[in-house]
Amino acid sequence: GQNIDQPTEMTATEGAIVQINCTYQTSGFNGLFWYQQHAGEAPTFLSYNVLDGLEEKGRFSSFLSRSKGYSYLLLKELQMKDSASYLCAVFDSNYQLIWGAGTKLIIKP
Amino acid sequence: DVKVTQSSRYLVKRTGEKVFLECVQDMDHENMFWYRQDPGLGLRLIYFSYDVKMKEKGDIPEGYSVSREKKERFSLILESASTNQTSMYLCASRLGIGESSPLHFGNGTRLTVT
Numbered sequence: 001g002q003n004i005d006q007p008t009e010m011t012a013t014e015g016a017i018v019q020i021n022c023t024y025q026t027s028g029f030n031g032l033f034w035y036q037q038h039a040g041e042a043p044t045f046l047s048y049n050v051l052d053g054l055e056e057k058g059r060f061s062s063f064l065s066r067s068k069g070y071s072y073l074l075l076k077e078l079q080m081k082d083s084a085s086y087l088c089a090v091f092d093s094n095y096q097l098i099w100g101a102g103t104k105l106i107i108k109p
Numbered sequence: 110d111v112k113v114t115q116s117s118r119y120l121v122k123r124t125g126e127k128v129f130l131e132c133v134q135d136m137d138h139e140n141m142f143w144y145r146q147d148p149g150l151g152l153r154l155i156y157f158s159y160d161v162k163m164k165e166k167g168d169i170p171e172g173y174s175v176s177r178e179k180k181e182r183f184s185l186i187l188e189s190a191s192t193n194q195t196s197m198y199l200c201a202s203r204l205g206i207g208e209s210s211p212l213h214f215g216n217g218t219r220l221t222v223t
Contacts, residue, residue: 004151031209042113042199042214043152050209087152091209099151 002026004100006088011106012078020073020086020103028093034062034073035087037102043087046073075105083107112136115200115215122222128187130218132200139205141183142212143167143175145196152199158183190222 004024012018024032031050035043049055049064049071061074075082088100116131134141139160144152144167154167156175164175172194176184183202187194198218204210 008149033211040217042216043212045211045213048209048211089152095209097152097154097212099153101149101151 002092002098004088004090004098006086006100006103008101009104009106011108012075014078014080014107014109016078017074017076018078018105020075020088020105022071022073022088022100024069024071024088024090024098024100026090026092026098029066030091030093030095032062032064032071032091033089033097034071035089037085037087039084046086078107080107080109113200113202113213113215115198115218117218118216120218120220122187122190122220124191124222126187126190126222128190128220128222130185130187130198130200130220132183132185132215133181134183134202134213135181136202136213137180138202138213139180140203141177142201142203143173143183143185144199144201145169146199146217147196155185187220190220192222194220195222196220 006022034046037043047062054063059076064071085102085104087102089097113134142157143155158164158177161180174186200215201212203212
């Protein structure tokens, strides 16, 4: 079966750095997405990785290792507004999106 | 920016009612999707559509149907609502099949069936 694993919940301190991991087992791979979802709102697109390596976008970076079936989202200089759920999703060989259950990130002052 | 609009943020319906959830996107996207989101579970795909008049079952189509008569509009229908269909429903669109373009989501409809 196809599976994506993320930690259920993480806690971090304002101003710090946090890394949210995502491991996947899918039938084929055509890219990996990270989305941010604030409570009661729609998911919004953060990043897309299809090649190995690190993609940096301001305070957020996303890393992919296809051989390990692994990605992480790195958030720097955490702000209170970063409190949200972070969803990992993989395009399989048929371009169907497989979703993880999401990681709820709690930021404390 | 792509705008995906869902007609209602909150709905309360009774068991057995027929329920229509409407979704409109303004960027001429071919692909449209309906998901439901429940606590502790990932987004689960109900139905999707690659083009007008086309529809495909997702992972959990039972109890639902869809309609896509126009490219910009994708409707989700609960033929006879049941309490286990209480959930957050998310509509999304993206550019085209085979494209690695991201999904753009509407703000969601929180449906409660009593």
